[in-house]
Amino acid sequence: MDQAIFNLNMSVEATSLYLMLDDMLSRGDTPSFEACELKWTTSCEKLEAAMHELAARGVIDRAEDGTFLIKESQHWKPLETK
Numbered sequence: 879m880d881q882a883i884f885n886l887n888m889s890v891e892a893t894s895l896y897l898m899l900d901d902m903l904s905r906g907d908t909p910s911f912e913a914c915e916l917k918w919t920t921s922c923e924k925l926e927a928a929m930h931e932l933a934a935r936g937v938i939d940r941a942e943d944g945t946f947l948i949k950e951s952q953h954w955k956p957l958e959t960k
């Protein structure tokens with residue numbers, strides 16, 4: 879797990895999803911939407927919102943097979959302030 883995730887000030891759901899994906903990858907589990915959905919404890923809408931938030935910030939990407947990849951933290955985007 880890259881501690882830099884906590885510096886992005888993302889939602890609790892997005893941070894939780896990152897931790898879940900990191901755990902799945904470290905165990906050798908397949909980090910698919912379906913696998914996440916089985917472990918997720920709130921609504922599917924919140925899971926999808928967390929996935930979109932992580933993707934928008936450059937934290938995750940999807941592989942050709944649909945599984946999730948965690949990108950290296952140098953690719954992560956800080957929250958843009960106006």
